[in-house]
Amino acid sequence: MTTTGLRADEGYAPVTGGVRMYWRSLDEGGTPLVVVHGGFGVVDVFGDVLERLAAHRRVVAVELQGHGHTADVDRPFTWDDLADDVAALVRGLDLGPADLMGYSLGGGVVLRVAIRHPEVVRRLVVVSAPCRRDGWFPDVLEGMAAVSAAGIEGMRQTPMYAAYAAVAPDVDAFGTLMDKTGDLLxxxxxxxxxxxxITAPVLLVYGDADGIPPAHAAEFFALLGGGLRDAGWDGSGRPASRLAILPGRTHYDVFSAPELATVVDGFLTVS
Incomplete structure:
Protein backbone atom coordinates (compact mmCIF):
# COMPACT_ATOMS: atom_id res chain seq x y z
CA MET A 1 0.00 0.00 0.00
CA THR A 2 1.30 3.48 -0.80
CA THR A 3 0.39 6.97 0.35
CA THR A 4 -1.45 7.58 -2.94
CA GLY A 5 -4.71 9.32 -2.18
CA LEU A 6 -3.76 10.12 1.42
CA ARG A 7 -3.19 13.68 2.50
CA ALA A 8 0.41 14.00 3.75
CA ASP A 9 2.07 16.75 5.78
CA GLU A 10 5.20 17.13 7.92
CA GLY A 11 6.90 19.60 10.20
CA TYR A 12 8.69 20.22 13.47
CA ALA A 13 7.09 20.89 16.85
CA PRO A 14 8.90 22.57 19.75
CA VAL A 15 8.49 20.22 22.71
CA THR A 16 10.62 20.19 25.90
CA GLY A 17 14.28 20.79 26.65
CA GLY A 18 14.85 22.66 23.40
CA VAL A 19 13.92 19.66 21.22
CA ARG A 20 12.21 20.35 17.88
CA MET A 21 10.43 17.06 17.19
CA TYR A 22 9.91 15.96 13.60
CA TRP A 23 6.43 14.69 12.73
CA ARG A 24 4.80 13.29 9.62
CA SER A 25 1.03 13.26 9.24
CA LEU A 26 -1.07 11.04 6.97
CA ASP A 27 -4.67 11.77 6.10
CA GLU A 28 -7.20 13.43 8.43
CA GLY A 29 -10.34 12.85 10.43
CA GLY A 30 -11.20 10.63 13.36
CA THR A 31 -9.21 10.47 16.58
CA PRO A 32 -5.56 11.12 15.70
CA LEU A 33 -3.12 8.24 16.25
CA VAL A 34 0.39 9.27 17.33
CA VAL A 35 3.01 6.61 16.51
CA VAL A 36 6.47 6.29 18.08
CA HIS A 37 9.31 4.17 16.62
CA GLY A 38 11.77 1.97 18.47
CA GLY A 39 15.42 2.59 19.31
CA PHE A 40 17.48 3.96 16.38
CA GLY A 41 14.26 4.06 14.35
CA VAL A 42 12.67 6.57 12.00
CA VAL A 43 9.12 7.05 10.75
CA ASP A 44 9.68 4.84 7.70
CA VAL A 45 10.47 1.66 9.69
CA PHE A 46 6.76 0.87 9.97
CA GLY A 47 6.48 0.16 6.25
CA ASP A 48 2.89 0.39 5.02
CA VAL A 49 1.39 -0.11 8.51
CA LEU A 50 0.95 3.65 8.87
CA GLU A 51 -0.85 3.92 5.54
CA ARG A 52 -3.13 1.03 6.49
CA LEU A 53 -3.99 2.71 9.79
CA ALA A 54 -4.54 6.07 8.05
CA ALA A 55 -7.42 4.57 6.07
CA HIS A 56 -9.67 5.36 9.06
CA ARG A 57 -7.97 8.20 10.93
CA ARG A 58 -5.22 10.80 10.92
CA VAL A 59 -1.86 9.19 11.74
CA VAL A 60 0.97 11.34 13.11
CA ALA A 61 4.31 9.52 13.29
CA VAL A 62 7.13 11.21 15.21
CA GLU A 63 10.88 10.92 15.60
CA LEU A 64 12.26 11.19 19.12
CA GLN A 65 15.19 13.30 20.33
CA GLY A 66 18.33 12.46 18.35
CA HIS A 67 16.49 10.10 15.98
CA GLY A 68 16.04 10.64 12.25
CA HIS A 69 15.16 14.23 11.36
CA THR A 70 15.00 15.31 15.02
CA ALA A 71 18.30 16.89 16.06
CA ASP A 72 19.80 15.95 19.39
CA VAL A 73 20.18 18.40 22.28
CA ASP A 74 22.45 18.47 25.32
CA ARG A 75 20.20 16.23 27.42
CA PRO A 76 20.46 12.53 28.28
CA PHE A 77 17.66 10.20 27.27
CA THR A 78 15.22 9.45 30.07
CA TRP A 79 11.89 7.71 29.77
CA ASP A 80 10.10 10.64 31.37
CA ASP A 81 11.75 13.32 29.21
CA LEU A 82 10.92 11.42 26.02
CA ALA A 83 7.35 10.91 27.24
CA ASP A 84 7.02 14.59 28.10
CA ASP A 85 8.19 15.42 24.57
CA VAL A 86 5.44 13.29 23.02
CA ALA A 87 2.81 14.76 25.35
CA ALA A 88 3.98 18.27 24.42
CA LEU A 89 3.63 17.42 20.73
CA VAL A 90 0.08 16.16 21.27
CA ARG A 91 -0.77 19.44 22.97
CA GLY A 92 1.18 21.62 20.55
CA LEU A 93 -0.51 20.13 17.48
CA ASP A 94 -3.88 20.13 19.27
CA LEU A 95 -4.31 16.39 18.76
CA GLY A 96 -5.59 15.28 22.14
CA PRO A 97 -6.99 13.30 23.61
CA ALA A 98 -5.22 11.14 21.04
CA ASP A 99 -4.58 7.46 20.57
CA LEU A 100 -0.91 6.53 21.05
CA MET A 101 1.05 3.58 19.67
CA GLY A 102 4.70 2.83 20.37
CA TYR A 103 7.01 -0.02 19.42
CA SER A 104 9.84 -1.34 21.65
CA LEU A 105 11.60 1.75 23.07
CA GLY A 106 8.67 3.76 21.73
CA GLY A 107 6.32 1.41 23.57
CA GLY A 108 8.01 2.35 26.82
CA VAL A 109 7.73 6.02 25.91
CA VAL A 110 3.98 5.93 25.18
CA LEU A 111 3.41 3.88 28.33
CA ARG A 112 5.09 6.66 30.32
CA VAL A 113 2.90 9.22 28.50
CA ALA A 114 -0.22 7.38 29.69
CA ILE A 115 1.17 7.30 33.24
CA ARG A 116 2.39 10.91 33.40
CA HIS A 117 -0.10 12.64 31.08
CA PRO A 118 -3.34 10.62 31.11
CA GLU A 119 -5.34 13.61 29.91
CA VAL A 120 -3.75 13.46 26.43
CA VAL A 121 -4.42 9.72 25.89
CA ARG A 122 -7.70 8.16 24.74
CA ARG A 123 -6.44 4.66 23.88
CA LEU A 124 -2.94 3.20 24.12
CA VAL A 125 -1.17 0.56 22.02
CA VAL A 126 2.09 -0.91 23.36
CA VAL A 127 3.94 -3.10 20.85
CA SER A 128 6.81 -5.36 21.99
CA ALA A 129 7.67 -3.56 25.21
CA PRO A 130 7.60 -4.76 28.84
CA CYS A 131 6.32 -2.94 31.92
CA ARG A 132 9.54 -3.62 33.81
CA ARG A 133 13.10 -3.96 32.56
CA ASP A 134 13.54 -7.60 33.56
CA GLY A 135 10.56 -8.48 31.39
CA TRP A 136 13.03 -8.88 28.51
CA PHE A 137 14.69 -12.24 27.91
CA PRO A 138 18.14 -12.40 29.61
CA ASP A 139 20.00 -12.53 26.29
CA VAL A 140 18.23 -9.36 25.16
CA LEU A 141 19.33 -7.62 28.35
CA GLU A 142 22.90 -8.78 27.67
CA GLY A 143 22.69 -7.16 24.25
CA MET A 144 21.40 -3.93 25.76
CA ALA A 145 24.35 -3.90 28.16
CA ALA A 146 26.70 -3.63 25.18
CA VAL A 147 24.94 -0.79 23.31
CA SER A 148 27.37 2.13 22.94
CA ALA A 149 29.33 4.05 20.33
CA ALA A 150 31.99 1.35 20.56
CA GLY A 151 29.79 -0.72 18.26
CA ILE A 152 29.26 1.95 15.63
CA GLU A 153 31.20 0.19 12.86
CA GLY A 154 28.88 -2.79 13.07
CA MET A 155 25.84 -0.53 13.07
CA ARG A 156 27.03 1.23 9.91
CA GLN A 157 26.26 -1.99 8.02
CA THR A 158 22.61 -2.10 9.12
CA PRO A 159 19.40 -0.78 7.50
CA MET A 160 18.76 1.22 10.69
CA TYR A 161 21.92 3.25 10.16
CA ALA A 162 21.16 3.74 6.47
CA ALA A 163 17.69 5.09 7.30
CA TYR A 164 19.17 7.43 9.92
CA ALA A 165 21.96 8.67 7.64
CA ALA A 166 19.48 9.44 4.88
CA VAL A 167 17.64 12.07 6.93
CA ALA A 168 19.68 13.05 10.03
CA PRO A 169 20.76 16.69 10.29
CA ASP A 170 24.13 15.52 11.69
CA VAL A 171 25.13 12.02 10.58
CA ASP A 172 28.17 12.12 12.86
CA ALA A 173 25.85 12.22 15.89
CA PHE A 174 24.99 8.51 15.53
CA GLY A 175 27.66 7.52 18.05
CA THR A 176 26.11 9.83 20.62
CA LEU A 177 22.71 8.35 19.82
CA MET A 178 24.13 4.90 20.56
CA ASP A 179 25.64 6.02 23.86
CA LYS A 180 22.47 7.77 25.03
CA THR A 181 20.26 4.87 23.94
CA GLY A 182 22.50 2.38 25.73
CA ASP A 183 22.35 4.39 28.94
CA LEU A 184 18.55 4.49 28.72
CA LEU A 185 18.22 0.77 28.03
CA ILE A 198 -3.91 3.49 33.99
CA THR A 199 -7.55 4.15 33.12
CA ALA A 200 -7.27 4.31 29.31
CA PRO A 201 -7.93 1.04 27.46
CA VAL A 202 -4.63 -0.56 26.45
CA LEU A 203 -3.79 -2.99 23.65
CA LEU A 204 -0.63 -5.05 24.20
CA VAL A 205 0.85 -6.65 21.08
CA TYR A 206 3.73 -9.14 20.90
CA GLY A 207 5.12 -11.68 18.49
CA ASP A 208 5.11 -15.27 19.65
CA ALA A 209 8.90 -15.28 19.13
CA ASP A 210 9.45 -11.80 20.60
CA GLY A 211 12.25 -10.53 22.84
CA ILE A 212 9.68 -10.61 25.64
CA PRO A 213 8.23 -13.96 26.74
CA PRO A 214 4.46 -14.53 26.52
CA ALA A 215 4.50 -15.07 30.29
CA HIS A 216 5.45 -11.44 30.81
CA ALA A 217 2.82 -10.32 28.30
CA ALA A 218 0.21 -12.18 30.36
CA GLU A 219 1.51 -10.61 33.58
CA PHE A 220 1.40 -7.14 32.02
CA PHE A 221 -2.14 -7.81 30.79
CA ALA A 222 -3.21 -8.88 34.29
CA LEU A 223 -2.04 -5.53 35.69
CA LEU A 224 -4.54 -3.93 33.30
CA GLY A 225 -7.36 -6.17 34.52
CA GLY A 226 -7.10 -8.68 31.70
CA GLY A 227 -6.96 -12.46 31.82
CA LEU A 228 -8.23 -12.68 35.38
CA ARG A 229 -11.64 -14.28 34.81
CA ASP A 230 -13.96 -15.75 32.24
CA ALA A 231 -15.83 -13.03 30.33
CA GLY A 232 -19.14 -14.92 30.47
CA TRP A 233 -21.36 -16.20 27.69
CA ASP A 234 -22.36 -12.67 26.69
CA GLY A 235 -18.88 -11.16 27.02
CA SER A 236 -20.01 -8.78 29.75
CA GLY A 237 -16.91 -9.60 31.81
CA ARG A 238 -14.52 -8.72 29.00
CA PRO A 239 -11.86 -6.18 30.08
CA ALA A 240 -11.45 -2.85 28.30
CA SER A 241 -7.82 -3.71 27.54
CA ARG A 242 -6.69 -6.40 25.10
CA LEU A 243 -3.74 -8.72 24.48
CA ALA A 244 -2.64 -9.90 21.02
CA ILE A 245 0.09 -12.44 20.29
CA LEU A 246 0.89 -12.44 16.56
CA PRO A 247 1.90 -15.90 15.33
CA GLY A 248 5.24 -16.31 13.59
CA ARG A 249 6.35 -12.77 14.43
CA THR A 250 9.55 -11.66 16.17
CA HIS A 251 10.70 -8.45 17.81
CA TYR A 252 12.28 -7.49 14.51
CA ASP A 253 9.31 -7.77 12.17
CA VAL A 254 6.19 -7.32 14.31
CA PHE A 255 6.19 -3.52 13.83
CA SER A 256 5.77 -3.80 10.05
CA ALA A 257 3.42 -6.82 9.98
CA PRO A 258 0.19 -6.19 8.03
CA GLU A 259 -1.77 -8.02 10.74
CA LEU A 260 -0.54 -5.46 13.28
CA ALA A 261 -2.54 -2.78 11.45
CA THR A 262 -5.61 -5.02 11.45
CA VAL A 263 -5.42 -5.70 15.18
CA VAL A 264 -4.72 -2.06 16.08
CA ASP A 265 -7.48 -0.76 13.80
CA GLY A 266 -10.01 -3.09 15.45
CA PHE A 267 -8.98 -1.90 18.91
CA LEU A 268 -9.08 1.79 18.06
CA THR A 269 -12.50 1.63 16.44
CA VAL A 270 -14.24 -0.03 19.40
CA SER A 271 -17.23 2.13 20.30
Missing part, protein backbone atom coordinates in the same frame (compact mmCIF):
# COMPACT_ATOMS: atom_id res chain seq x y z
CA UNK A 186 20.43 -0.05 31.02
CA UNK A 187 18.36 2.05 33.41
CA UNK A 188 16.39 -0.17 35.83
CA UNK A 189 12.63 0.36 35.97
CA UNK A 190 9.48 -1.34 37.17
CA UNK A 191 6.26 0.49 36.31
CA UNK A 192 3.92 -2.27 37.50
CA UNK A 193 2.24 -0.22 40.23
CA UNK A 194 1.70 2.73 37.87
CA UNK A 195 0.34 0.45 35.14
CA UNK A 196 -2.39 -0.70 37.53
CA UNK A 197 -3.59 2.92 37.75
Missing amino acids: RTPYDWSAEVRA
Whole structure:
Protein backbone atom coordinates (compact mmCIF):
# COMPACT_ATOMS: atom_id res chain seq x y z
CA MET A 1 0.00 0.00 0.00
CA THR A 2 1.30 3.48 -0.80
CA THR A 3 0.39 6.97 0.35
CA THR A 4 -1.45 7.58 -2.94
CA GLY A 5 -4.71 9.32 -2.18
CA LEU A 6 -3.76 10.12 1.42
CA ARG A 7 -3.19 13.68 2.50
CA ALA A 8 0.41 14.00 3.75
CA ASP A 9 2.07 16.75 5.78
CA GLU A 10 5.20 17.13 7.92
CA GLY A 11 6.90 19.60 10.20
CA TYR A 12 8.69 20.22 13.47
CA ALA A 13 7.09 20.89 16.85
CA PRO A 14 8.90 22.57 19.75
CA VAL A 15 8.49 20.22 22.71
CA THR A 16 10.62 20.19 25.90
CA GLY A 17 14.28 20.79 26.65
CA GLY A 18 14.85 22.66 23.40
CA VAL A 19 13.92 19.66 21.22
CA ARG A 20 12.21 20.35 17.88
CA MET A 21 10.43 17.06 17.19
CA TYR A 22 9.91 15.96 13.60
CA TRP A 23 6.43 14.69 12.73
CA ARG A 24 4.80 13.29 9.62
CA SER A 25 1.03 13.26 9.24
CA LEU A 26 -1.07 11.04 6.97
CA ASP A 27 -4.67 11.77 6.10
CA GLU A 28 -7.20 13.43 8.43
CA GLY A 29 -10.34 12.85 10.43
CA GLY A 30 -11.20 10.63 13.36
CA THR A 31 -9.21 10.47 16.58
CA PRO A 32 -5.56 11.12 15.70
CA LEU A 33 -3.12 8.24 16.25
CA VAL A 34 0.39 9.27 17.33
CA VAL A 35 3.01 6.61 16.51
CA VAL A 36 6.47 6.29 18.08
CA HIS A 37 9.31 4.17 16.62
CA GLY A 38 11.77 1.97 18.47
CA GLY A 39 15.42 2.59 19.31
CA PHE A 40 17.48 3.96 16.38
CA GLY A 41 14.26 4.06 14.35
CA VAL A 42 12.67 6.57 12.00
CA VAL A 43 9.12 7.05 10.75
CA ASP A 44 9.68 4.84 7.70
CA VAL A 45 10.47 1.66 9.69
CA PHE A 46 6.76 0.87 9.97
CA GLY A 47 6.48 0.16 6.25
CA ASP A 48 2.89 0.39 5.02
CA VAL A 49 1.39 -0.11 8.51
CA LEU A 50 0.95 3.65 8.87
CA GLU A 51 -0.85 3.92 5.54
CA ARG A 52 -3.13 1.03 6.49
CA LEU A 53 -3.99 2.71 9.79
CA ALA A 54 -4.54 6.07 8.05
CA ALA A 55 -7.42 4.57 6.07
CA HIS A 56 -9.67 5.36 9.06
CA ARG A 57 -7.97 8.20 10.93
CA ARG A 58 -5.22 10.80 10.92
CA VAL A 59 -1.86 9.19 11.74
CA VAL A 60 0.97 11.34 13.11
CA ALA A 61 4.31 9.52 13.29
CA VAL A 62 7.13 11.21 15.21
CA GLU A 63 10.88 10.92 15.60
CA LEU A 64 12.26 11.19 19.12
CA GLN A 65 15.19 13.30 20.33
CA GLY A 66 18.33 12.46 18.35
CA HIS A 67 16.49 10.10 15.98
CA GLY A 68 16.04 10.64 12.25
CA HIS A 69 15.16 14.23 11.36
CA THR A 70 15.00 15.31 15.02
CA ALA A 71 18.30 16.89 16.06
CA ASP A 72 19.80 15.95 19.39
CA VAL A 73 20.18 18.40 22.28
CA ASP A 74 22.45 18.47 25.32
CA ARG A 75 20.20 16.23 27.42
CA PRO A 76 20.46 12.53 28.28
CA PHE A 77 17.66 10.20 27.27
CA THR A 78 15.22 9.45 30.07
CA TRP A 79 11.89 7.71 29.77
CA ASP A 80 10.10 10.64 31.37
CA ASP A 81 11.75 13.32 29.21
CA LEU A 82 10.92 11.42 26.02
CA ALA A 83 7.35 10.91 27.24
CA ASP A 84 7.02 14.59 28.10
CA ASP A 85 8.19 15.42 24.57
CA VAL A 86 5.44 13.29 23.02
CA ALA A 87 2.81 14.76 25.35
CA ALA A 88 3.98 18.27 24.42
CA LEU A 89 3.63 17.42 20.73
CA VAL A 90 0.08 16.16 21.27
CA ARG A 91 -0.77 19.44 22.97
CA GLY A 92 1.18 21.62 20.55
CA LEU A 93 -0.51 20.13 17.48
CA ASP A 94 -3.88 20.13 19.27
CA LEU A 95 -4.31 16.39 18.76
CA GLY A 96 -5.59 15.28 22.14
CA PRO A 97 -6.99 13.30 23.61
CA ALA A 98 -5.22 11.14 21.04
CA ASP A 99 -4.58 7.46 20.57
CA LEU A 100 -0.91 6.53 21.05
CA MET A 101 1.05 3.58 19.67
CA GLY A 102 4.70 2.83 20.37
CA TYR A 103 7.01 -0.02 19.42
CA SER A 104 9.84 -1.34 21.65
CA LEU A 105 11.60 1.75 23.07
CA GLY A 106 8.67 3.76 21.73
CA GLY A 107 6.32 1.41 23.57
CA GLY A 108 8.01 2.35 26.82
CA VAL A 109 7.73 6.02 25.91
CA VAL A 110 3.98 5.93 25.18
CA LEU A 111 3.41 3.88 28.33
CA ARG A 112 5.09 6.66 30.32
CA VAL A 113 2.90 9.22 28.50
CA ALA A 114 -0.22 7.38 29.69
CA ILE A 115 1.17 7.30 33.24
CA ARG A 116 2.39 10.91 33.40
CA HIS A 117 -0.10 12.64 31.08
CA PRO A 118 -3.34 10.62 31.11
CA GLU A 119 -5.34 13.61 29.91
CA VAL A 120 -3.75 13.46 26.43
CA VAL A 121 -4.42 9.72 25.89
CA ARG A 122 -7.70 8.16 24.74
CA ARG A 123 -6.44 4.66 23.88
CA LEU A 124 -2.94 3.20 24.12
CA VAL A 125 -1.17 0.56 22.02
CA VAL A 126 2.09 -0.91 23.36
CA VAL A 127 3.94 -3.10 20.85
CA SER A 128 6.81 -5.36 21.99
CA ALA A 129 7.67 -3.56 25.21
CA PRO A 130 7.60 -4.76 28.84
CA CYS A 131 6.32 -2.94 31.92
CA ARG A 132 9.54 -3.62 33.81
CA ARG A 133 13.10 -3.96 32.56
CA ASP A 134 13.54 -7.60 33.56
CA GLY A 135 10.56 -8.48 31.39
CA TRP A 136 13.03 -8.88 28.51
CA PHE A 137 14.69 -12.24 27.91
CA PRO A 138 18.14 -12.40 29.61
CA ASP A 139 20.00 -12.53 26.29
CA VAL A 140 18.23 -9.36 25.16
CA LEU A 141 19.33 -7.62 28.35
CA GLU A 142 22.90 -8.78 27.67
CA GLY A 143 22.69 -7.16 24.25
CA MET A 144 21.40 -3.93 25.76
CA ALA A 145 24.35 -3.90 28.16
CA ALA A 146 26.70 -3.63 25.18
CA VAL A 147 24.94 -0.79 23.31
CA SER A 148 27.37 2.13 22.94
CA ALA A 149 29.33 4.05 20.33
CA ALA A 150 31.99 1.35 20.56
CA GLY A 151 29.79 -0.72 18.26
CA ILE A 152 29.26 1.95 15.63
CA GLU A 153 31.20 0.19 12.86
CA GLY A 154 28.88 -2.79 13.07
CA MET A 155 25.84 -0.53 13.07
CA ARG A 156 27.03 1.23 9.91
CA GLN A 157 26.26 -1.99 8.02
CA THR A 158 22.61 -2.10 9.12
CA PRO A 159 19.40 -0.78 7.50
CA MET A 160 18.76 1.22 10.69
CA TYR A 161 21.92 3.25 10.16
CA ALA A 162 21.16 3.74 6.47
CA ALA A 163 17.69 5.09 7.30
CA TYR A 164 19.17 7.43 9.92
CA ALA A 165 21.96 8.67 7.64
CA ALA A 166 19.48 9.44 4.88
CA VAL A 167 17.64 12.07 6.93
CA ALA A 168 19.68 13.05 10.03
CA PRO A 169 20.76 16.69 10.29
CA ASP A 170 24.13 15.52 11.69
CA VAL A 171 25.13 12.02 10.58
CA ASP A 172 28.17 12.12 12.86
CA ALA A 173 25.85 12.22 15.89
CA PHE A 174 24.99 8.51 15.53
CA GLY A 175 27.66 7.52 18.05
CA THR A 176 26.11 9.83 20.62
CA LEU A 177 22.71 8.35 19.82
CA MET A 178 24.13 4.90 20.56
CA ASP A 179 25.64 6.02 23.86
CA LYS A 180 22.47 7.77 25.03
CA THR A 181 20.26 4.87 23.94
CA GLY A 182 22.50 2.38 25.73
CA ASP A 183 22.35 4.39 28.94
CA LEU A 184 18.55 4.49 28.72
CA LEU A 185 18.22 0.77 28.03
CA ARG A 186 20.43 -0.05 31.02
CA THR A 187 18.36 2.05 33.41
CA PRO A 188 16.39 -0.17 35.83
CA TYR A 189 12.63 0.36 35.97
CA ASP A 190 9.48 -1.34 37.17
CA TRP A 191 6.26 0.49 36.31
CA SER A 192 3.92 -2.27 37.50
CA ALA A 193 2.24 -0.22 40.23
CA GLU A 194 1.70 2.73 37.87
CA VAL A 195 0.34 0.45 35.14
CA ARG A 196 -2.39 -0.70 37.53
CA ALA A 197 -3.59 2.92 37.75
CA ILE A 198 -3.91 3.49 33.99
CA THR A 199 -7.55 4.15 33.12
CA ALA A 200 -7.27 4.31 29.31
CA PRO A 201 -7.93 1.04 27.46
CA VAL A 202 -4.63 -0.56 26.45
CA LEU A 203 -3.79 -2.99 23.65
CA LEU A 204 -0.63 -5.05 24.20
CA VAL A 205 0.85 -6.65 21.08
CA TYR A 206 3.73 -9.14 20.90
CA GLY A 207 5.12 -11.68 18.49
CA ASP A 208 5.11 -15.27 19.65
CA ALA A 209 8.90 -15.28 19.13
CA ASP A 210 9.45 -11.80 20.60
CA GLY A 211 12.25 -10.53 22.84
CA ILE A 212 9.68 -10.61 25.64
CA PRO A 213 8.23 -13.96 26.74
CA PRO A 214 4.46 -14.53 26.52
CA ALA A 215 4.50 -15.07 30.29
CA HIS A 216 5.45 -11.44 30.81
CA ALA A 217 2.82 -10.32 28.30
CA ALA A 218 0.21 -12.18 30.36
CA GLU A 219 1.51 -10.61 33.58
CA PHE A 220 1.40 -7.14 32.02
CA PHE A 221 -2.14 -7.81 30.79
CA ALA A 222 -3.21 -8.88 34.29
CA LEU A 223 -2.04 -5.53 35.69
CA LEU A 224 -4.54 -3.93 33.30
CA GLY A 225 -7.36 -6.17 34.52
CA GLY A 226 -7.10 -8.68 31.70
CA GLY A 227 -6.96 -12.46 31.82
CA LEU A 228 -8.23 -12.68 35.38
CA ARG A 229 -11.64 -14.28 34.81
CA ASP A 230 -13.96 -15.75 32.24
CA ALA A 231 -15.83 -13.03 30.33
CA GLY A 232 -19.14 -14.92 30.47
CA TRP A 233 -21.36 -16.20 27.69
CA ASP A 234 -22.36 -12.67 26.69
CA GLY A 235 -18.88 -11.16 27.02
CA SER A 236 -20.01 -8.78 29.75
CA GLY A 237 -16.91 -9.60 31.81
CA ARG A 238 -14.52 -8.72 29.00
CA PRO A 239 -11.86 -6.18 30.08
CA ALA A 240 -11.45 -2.85 28.30
CA SER A 241 -7.82 -3.71 27.54
CA ARG A 242 -6.69 -6.40 25.10
CA LEU A 243 -3.74 -8.72 24.48
CA ALA A 244 -2.64 -9.90 21.02
CA ILE A 245 0.09 -12.44 20.29
CA LEU A 246 0.89 -12.44 16.56
CA PRO A 247 1.90 -15.90 15.33
CA GLY A 248 5.24 -16.31 13.59
CA ARG A 249 6.35 -12.77 14.43
CA THR A 250 9.55 -11.66 16.17
CA HIS A 251 10.70 -8.45 17.81
CA TYR A 252 12.28 -7.49 14.51
CA ASP A 253 9.31 -7.77 12.17
CA VAL A 254 6.19 -7.32 14.31
CA PHE A 255 6.19 -3.52 13.83
CA SER A 256 5.77 -3.80 10.05
CA ALA A 257 3.42 -6.82 9.98
CA PRO A 258 0.19 -6.19 8.03
CA GLU A 259 -1.77 -8.02 10.74
CA LEU A 260 -0.54 -5.46 13.28
CA ALA A 261 -2.54 -2.78 11.45
CA THR A 262 -5.61 -5.02 11.45
CA VAL A 263 -5.42 -5.70 15.18
CA VAL A 264 -4.72 -2.06 16.08
CA ASP A 265 -7.48 -0.76 13.80
CA GLY A 266 -10.01 -3.09 15.45
CA PHE A 267 -8.98 -1.90 18.91
CA LEU A 268 -9.08 1.79 18.06
CA THR A 269 -12.50 1.63 16.44
CA VAL A 270 -14.24 -0.03 19.40
CA SER A 271 -17.23 2.13 20.30
